[in-house]
Amino acid sequence: MNRLNSYFHKTTSAAPLAVFRITFGVMMLFGIIRFWAMGWIDKLYIQPDFFFSYYGFEWVKPLGSFTYILFFVCGLSALFVAIGFKYRLAIITFFVSFLYIELMDKTTYLNHYYFISVLSFLLIFLPAGNYFSWDAVRNTKITFNVIPKWNIDAVKLLLAIVYFYAGLAKLNSDWLIQAMPLKIWLPTTNDLPIIGHLFQYEWVIYAFSWSGALYDLCIPFLLYYKKTRTWGFVFVVVFHVLTASLFPIGMFPYIMIVSTLIFFDASFHQKILTGLSSIVGIKSNTHHVESILLFKPSIWNKLKVATLVVFFALQVIVPFRHLLYKQELFWTEQGYRFSWRVMLMEKAGHAQFKIVDGTTDRWFYVDNSDFLTSFQEKQMATQPDFILEYAHYLKKHFSLQKHQDISVFVDSFVALNGRRSTRYIDSNIDLTKEQESFAHKTWILPFNDKIFGL
Amino acid sequence: MKMKKVIVFFGLLSILVACGSDNDPGVGGDNFNRKAMLENWADNIIIPAYESTAAKIQVLKTASSTFTDSPNEANLSNLRTAWLDAYMAWQSVDMFEIGKAEQITLRNFMNVYPLDADGMQQSLLAGNYDLTSVNRQDEQGFSALDFLLYGLASSDAEIIAFYTDAADGDKYTTYMTDVVDRMQMLTNSVLDDWKNGYRDTFVSRDGTSATESVNSFINDYMFYYEKFLRAGKIGIPAGVFSGSPLSDRVEARFRGDVSKALFLQALDATQDFFNGIHFDSQGDGVSLKHYLDDLNSVKDTEDLSVLINTQFDLARSTALNLSEDLGSQIETDNTLMTKTYDELQKVVVLMKVDMLQALNVKVDYVDADGD
Numbered sequence: 063m064n065r066l067n068s069y070f071h072k073t074t075s076a077a078p079l080a081v082f083r084i085t086f087g088v089m090m091l092f093g094i095i096r097f098w099a100m101g102w103i104d105k106l107y108i109q110p111d112f113f114f115s116y117y118g119f120e121w122v123k124p125l126g127s128f129t130y131i132l133f134f135v136c137g138l139s140a141l142f143v144a145i146g147f148k149y150r151l152a153i154i155t156f157f158v159s160f161l162y163i164e165l166m167d168k169t170t171y172l173n174h175y176y177f178i179s180v181l182s183f184l185l186i187f188l189p190a191g192n193y194f195s196w197d198a199v200r201n202t203k204i205t206f207n208v209i210p211k212w213n214i215d216a217v218k219l220l221l222a223i224v225y226f227y228a229g230l231a232k233l234n235s236d237w238l239i240q241a242m243p244l245k246i247w248l249p250t251t252n253d254l255p256i257i258g259h260l261f262q263y264e265w266v267i268y269a270f271s272w273s274g275a276l277y278d279l280c281i282p283f284l285l286y287y288k289k290t291r292t293w294g295f296v297f298v299v300v301f302h303v304l305t306a307s308l309f310p311i312g313m314f315p316y317i318m319i320v321s322t323l324i325f326f327d328a329s330f331h332q333k334i335l336t337g338l339s340s341i342v343g344i345k346s347n348t349h350h351v352e353s354i355l356l357f358k359p360s361i362w363n364k365l366k367v368a369t370l371v372v373f374f375a376l377q378v379i380v381p382f383r384h385l386l387y388k389q390e391l392f393w394t395e396q397g398y399r400f401s402w403r404v405m406l407m408e409k410a411g412h413a414q415f416k417i418v419d420g421t422t423d424r425w426f427y428v429d430n431s432d433f434l435t436s437f438q439e440k441q442m443a444t445q446p447d448f449i450l451e452y453a454h455y456l457k458k459h460f461s462l463q464k465h466q467d468i469s470v471f472v473d474s475f476v477a478l479n480g481r482r483s484t485r486y487i488d489s490n491i492d493l494t495k496e497q498e499s500f501a502h503k504t505w506i507l508p509f510n511d512k513i514f515g516l
Numbered sequence: 517m518k519m520k521k522v523i524v525f526f527g528l529l530s531i532l533v534a535c536g537s538d539n540d541p542g543v544g545g546d547n548f549n550r551k552a553m554l555e556n557w558a559d560n561i562i563i564p565a566y567e568s569t570a571a572k573i574q575v576l577k578t579a580s581s582t583f584t585d586s587p588n589e590a591n592l593s594n595l596r597t598a599w600l601d602a603y604m605a606w607q608s609v610d611m612f613e614i615g616k617a618e619q620i621t622l623r624n625f626m627n628v629y630p631l632d633a634d635g636m637q638q639s640l641l642a643g644n645y646d647l648t649s650v651n652r653q654d655e656q657g658f659s660a661l662d663f664l665l666y667g668l669a670s671s672d673a674e675i676i677a678f679y680t681d682a683a684d685g686d687k688y689t690t691y692m693t694d695v696v697d698r699m700q701m702l703t704n705s706v707l708d709d710w711k712n713g714y715r716d717t718f719v720s721r722d723g724t725s726a727t728e729s730v731n732s733f734i735n736d737y738m739f740y741y742e743k744f745l746r747a748g749k750i751g752i753p754a755g756v757f758s759g760s761p762l763s764d765r766v767e768a769r770f771r772g773d774v775s776k777a778l779f780l781q782a783l784d785a786t787q788d789f790f791n792g793i794h795f796d797s798q799g800d801g802v803s804l805k806h807y808l809d810d811l812n813s814v815k816d817t818e819d820l821s822v823l824i825n826t827q828f829d830l831a832r833s834t835a836l837n838l839s840e841d842l843g844s845q846i847e848t849d850n851t852l853m854t855k856t857y858d859e860l861q862k863v864v865v866l867m868k869v870d871m872l873q874a875l876n877v878k879v880d881y882v883d884a885d886g887d
Contacts (some may be wrong), residue, residue, distance in 0.1 A: 102884060125737045172887045250876040251812060278696050285884075404887055410873045419759070426759035427751075437884065476867045482820070483869040503637035 070357045070367070075328030077335055080146075080213055083190035084418040085320045090178070093313050094137035103133055103188065106170055110435050112455055113167040114448050117498050123167040129166075135159050142379060143185075144171025144318040146195020150186070157182040168448075169441045172440060175402050179410070182455055182463035184373065187366050188213045194335050199344075200373030206355035216370060217324050220377070222282035227381050227402040232271075234406070234515025236392070236513055241271045242479035243408035251308055276312055277301050285325040298322050309405070392478055395445055411443030413474035413485060415453065417460055420467030428456060444476050446487065446503050453478035453493035470494050484510055533728040535846045540860075542819065549802070550730050550811045551722040555800030556792055564795035565785075566707040572602040573700050580696045584689035587679035596665050600774060603658050607782040611740040611789065614733055616709035622702055623744070624653045631659040632763050633667060639788055640691040641684060647698050656695050658770070663693050667770030702753070726878055734804070738868055739785055746860040749779045750835075753846055758827035761853075764845040775842040780835060787828040787847050804871065811874055820874060824866045831859035 074288060097103065107113075107124040115122065125132060133274030142152035160182060164175050168292045189209050191197050236242040248270065250262040254372070273369035288504070299315040302315035323331075357363060384397030391398055392407055415428040430439045433455070442448040452468040460468050469492040477483035487493075491505040579598035583591040606627060613623055625647075636655035639645035647656050668675045680690050710718075721729040747757070748767075755761035766775045790804025805821040835856045839845040846853055872879050 100743070107886065170884070174883055174887065246873065246876050250724045310886050314885070408873055408876075410869045410879075412869050414861065417759075424759040427756050428748075436879075440879065450652060473861075475869055477869045477873050480873065482823075483865055 068213055070210060072356055073356070074211040074214060075332065076189070076207050076209045076355075076510070078324050078326070079188060079190045079209065079217070079330045080194040081194070081331045081334050082196050082321070082324045083149075084144050085323070086181070086185070087323070087386065088141070089138035089142050089313065089317050089320065089413075090160075091137055091144060091237060092199060093178075093317075094133055094140060096515075098130075098133060098137075106161075106437070107166060107327050107433075110167070110438060112433055112438070112452075114169050114438065114442070114451055116165055116168050116227035117447070117500075119165045124166045126256060126358065132159055132163060140339065143191075146191045149195060149197050151189020153182060153185050153190075157186060157195050167438075171399060171436045172234075172314075173402055174311070174317075176400055177314075178317075180281050180373075180377070181217075181220060183217060184370070187370055188216065188234055192274060192355065193366060194338075205252060206353050206458065208352075208354040210355065210357040214356075216374075217321075218286070219374065220284075221321060221324070222286070223374075223377050224402055226280050226282045228404050229275055229280075229404045230516050231381075231401065231406060232275035232278060234513055236479050237271055237275060237406065237515075240479065241267045243406070244271050246408045246480055248308070252309065262326050274301075285322055288327075294325070295322060352480045365504075389502065390509040390513060393476075394515055395447075398472055407479060409444045409476060410440075411474060411476040411483075413439075413443040413449060413472050415456060415489075416471040416473065417465070418469040419460075419465045420473065433459070443474065444486075447498060449474065449487060450496060450503070451499055455495045468494065478509075481511060517668055530578075548807055550724075550807075551594060551719060553701065553792075553802045553804075554719045554722055556730050556803060557789075558710070560801050561789060562609075562612050562792040563707070563715065563790075565605075565612070566703070566796065567670060569602065569609050570603040572598070572605040573635050573696075573703050575701050577696050580692055584679070584693055587685075587689070588677065589678045592672060594666070596771075597602045599658070599661050599665060600771075603768065603774070603778060604781050606658060606784040607778055609794065610744065610782060611786060614729075614736050615714045618736070620702060620705065624650070626699060627659065627700055627767075629659040629748075629767055630769070631655065631663050633663050635661065636660060636691075637884060639664050640687055643690075645673050645691075645694075647694060658701060662768045662770045664695075665690070665771070687729060703801055708843060720798045724876070727852045731877050732873070735740060735879060737786075737789070738864075738872075738879065739823070741840070742864055743780050745779075745786060746857065747773075749782065750842075750853060750860060751857045753842060753851055754857055755846075756857050759777060761846045761850050763843040766842045766846070767872070769843055772843060773840040774866055776835070776838050776840050776845075779842070781833065783828070783832055783835070787825070789834075790828070792823065804821050804875075806870060808874055820866070820870050824871065825864065825867055827859070827863045831856065831863060834859045842844045 079085065084240045085288060093142055107129045108126070108211050113123055136156060137153050139152045139155035139159060142148060142157055154322040156177070158174075161179050164171070164179055189206065190213075192204055221495040232238070237244075245264075245267050248267050252258045252261050281294055282299065282302075302319050305311060306315040313352070323496075381401035381403075384391045384401070387394065389395040392409075413430070415430070416425055417428060420427045434442060434452070449472060453472065456470050457468045471489055471491070472493060473489050474486040475483040486507060488505045488507055493505070494507060496503070576595075579591070579595040583595040610623060610627065613621075615625070616783075632654040639655060640650070645652060645655070665675070668678045679685050682690070718729050721727075723730075725731065728782075751757060753762055753765040767778050768774050788797075790803060791800060791805045793800040805825075808821045808824075809819060834852075834880040838852055838856065840849070842853065868879055
């Protein structure tokens with residue numbers, strides 16, 4: 063208890079957290095601008111007629127043309143986070159608007175976006191706006207260049223969890239023994255300069271699989287220990303630049319590269335801030351106030367710590383929730399999301415829905431492109447919760463069209479990591495009779511193979 | 517312990533880098549030659565198929581001129597043969613909607629059915645039609661000729677009477693000429709484009725990204741198979757999307773007894789393309805089948821290309837039991853049609869799910885970030 067108490071009273075320079083806040087804000091601002099410029103707001107959130115909701119968040123929907131305002135607010139709050147203007151309000155606004163965007167349609171779910179959501183939640187509780195920020199310049203009373211060390215450790219811990227869990231998830235027989243899905247993905251990138259032609263050799267694919275898993279598992283430790291830190295960072299850069307050139311994963315590699323800088327010493331970050339000061343023309347001594355933010359056991363601080371303890375406990379437990387289901391995780395995807403399972407599957411499917419009018423016994427197939435974008439259709443075809451939600455939507459739609467007593471069946475096939483496609487959903491089940499829940503979806507047909515691993 | 521892992525990882529990385537310098541890029545092993553596949557597609561399949569179609573349309577043009585000059589039974593019969601020959605040839609190029617064909621939406625002007633026969637007759641008689649308009653796509657092409665050659669009346673003499681009619685005969689002959697001329701102009705423009713530059717562009721774009729030839733062409737091929745072969749020729753008339761059969765949605769409905777032949781021709785062309793069989797059927801070259809065999813990284817023992825061919829064959833043998841006139845098949849026993857549809861659908865699963873996964877081709881490429 064004493065050791066814990068003294069840990070919370072340890073202090074350190076605020077510079078790493080300030081640099082982290084600035085780079086995070088700038089990256090997010092660019093992310094929003096990029097998303098907008100690509101026309102994705104329109105394509106993903108305005109054009110579709112139907113959106114897939116997260117269980118319990120069916121009320122979160124795109125806001126029509128106001129969706130642009132939502133993105134504007136999100137981008138503006140990212141900018142305010144970067145410059146440290148009304149930091150607390152800015153980061154809360156960013157978190158809420160970003161989360162809302164993510165909840166609008168689960169078609170666009172990416173672990174990267176989830177990472178941004180949890181990281182921005184964590185940042186709400188950290189004193190990231192109290193040094194080298196607009197707020198700090200305006201009000202020296204809240205300026206602290208020394209802060210409790212646990213604040214920086216919290217960010218490091220989150221990064222460590224992301225990497226380590228991503229590594230654990232790779233410890234499965236598909237990844238390690240079959241070198242899947244890299245065996246599918248890499249050979250067709252053989253037009254990549256310098257390394258492309260290597261992907262014709264099987265052992266190269268295995269080397270990438272194994273070193274990828276090893277990288278994820280080791281990198282938190284390499285970055286933590288001072289001796290290995292520089293090498294660790296070299297690996298971070300090599301790994302993420304490789305993934306950025308091999309796969310269409312947008313800004314994420316760069317976000318991770320700059321995020322891991324937080325593992326470096328305060329002196330390094332101080333240099334960045336000094337450099338930044340001279341670039342933007344702020345006298346660096348403006349920030350050289352010697353003031354220490356001490357950890358006081360106030361109610362607010364206790365509440366804050368308690369919240370973060372729960373937060374981290376969830377981060378540790380949630381990725382293992384799939385253990386509550388007996389069926390193959392990759393096949394049913396029950397407990398797959400929010401678990402740092404990145405790039406583990408090449409999954410493709412095809413789903414043909416059959417509408418049966420119970421009063422006339424007439425039936426017909428649905429042309430999915432009448433209701434879904436091709437992106438939504440692709441995501442829907444391989445994920446049972448999407449299939450169910452869509453089936454209910456179809457029932458509603460065709461009930462309005464004077465059809466009565468409607469049943470919805472699906473003829474669906476899914477191929478996973480290079481295995482032959484097999485029937486995915488029991489085609490004799492009327493999906494309108496099934497409801498979404500956390501219970502196992504009994505209408506998913508069993509996986510015909512076995513994947514060993516965590 | 518951890519340092520050991522670092523050393524192992526670093527060791528692996530340095531081996532990778534070391535190997536990067538002393539290997540011949542682009543040749544040997546299981547490094548599939550996409551360029552050779554594109555060349556085979558362009559030189560031995562696509563361009564010869566367009567040449568054949570263009571030649572058949574030239575014959576059609578001559579026959580229609582002869583007929584419009586002197587509408588009589590012999591010339592009508594001759595024109596009908598030329599029409600059917602060209603229609604059959606068209607089935608071999610319909611799937612190649614890429615490049616110029618995509619740009620001018622060739623298919624939409626050549627073979628939209630069902631025909632808007634009433635609309636067409638109105639514009640024909642009014643004489644102020646614009647065949648380049650998207651609103652007139654269902655008033656021209658092969659199905660317009662189908663109507664003009666078979667649908668105007670029940671007997672040949674009555675049909676010919678439309679063209680010899682003192683008041684409106686000229687309007688019919690003019691319309692027929694305009695339709696055939698347009699079909700010829702469009703087809704030739706696509707063939708010319710392939711021959712004058714596009715072939716090289718197509719072949720040179722042999723990379724793996726979504727905008728390169730292999731990816732975009734496979735997507736076009738799949739789109740054609742699903743939408744126009746499976747749904748258009750069989751599924752829609754059989755009523756699988758509407759709940760009730762729509763026998764008047766078959767291809768060449770006014771002629772009637774060729775809809776099955778047109779479908780089978782299209783199915784053969786699609787399967788031949790998969791297998792890389794040259795258009796003249798003399799030999800074959802590299803195509804999707806070979807690409808699949810080359811990338812055969814999957815665990816199962818049976819080759820995917822064999823499964824796909826088996827399923828194509830199964831669809832064909834099911835279809836062979838259909839009546840020559842799919843319209844009357846639908847009216848007498850539609851279950852055989854829906855059975856054919858189901859077999860065709862299984863090819864979709866094998867190709868769209870299994871084949872595209874093996875080839876790492878993104879279907880309906882979505883420009884959005886991945887995980």
